[in-house]
Amino acid sequence: MTLNVVGISAALATFMGVWLGHVSVRKIEREIVRLWIPSLMAVALGSGFLIASLLTSNLSLATASGILAVTLFWDALEISIRQPRRIRHGYAPANPANPRHARILAESPNATDMDWLDRDPRGRPYTSEELSAIKDSAR
């Protein structure tokens, strides 16, 4: 019986792509002021993987690079649009040292430099009083 490594290749590319994307999108959006630069870099890198995927005759390499290409195109969208929106809503912590984030903090009432998700589940929902208390204690 011959083993098929295409699935392993797809699994590794998917997991590493999501993991690296998850970590680097948040880090890059937090630090960079002009987001079109890293977004363009993600598109360029993704295009490189896409070309590699189209040109190689090795199916496992084609699979991994195809997945990484599409993931990087999605990352460009995350960097330029989706992550800044999370910052505006307060779903992700803003970085006051970043002038772009400082402006969001000044203009968006829900934006905060506190990480709401930095806590363990406790098994019951928070009341609005508790949420206000958490927000006040972070100030």
Next chain:
Amino acid sequence: MTTFGLWIGIATLFVIGLGFVWVIRGERYFGYLWWPYVMGLGLVCVVCSVFISNDWSSALLGAAGASLIWGSTELKEQAVRAELGWYPFNDRKIDPPFAHVIKKWKAPSF
């Protein structure tokens, strides 16, 4: 020129997109304590993909397995989001077997 990788890449985007849906729904109805079972199921999918000779099926099963493993690490944060009121909270969750043991473990989160 081989377009297999591109099509698998696009299909994987939808598999990952499906991840958003099942993490939200799964946490709401079952709770984050199911994470070791979800992670195990993902690993089983990846291992099984090796024994499938059809390339499309093998690649999709591998991607789905990886997405399950990733999603298992997202469940804890999703539980907090629901408690914060960002998503509907359901207090009648169906606990997994050995929930009291899993509660003592540190749920992975990236």
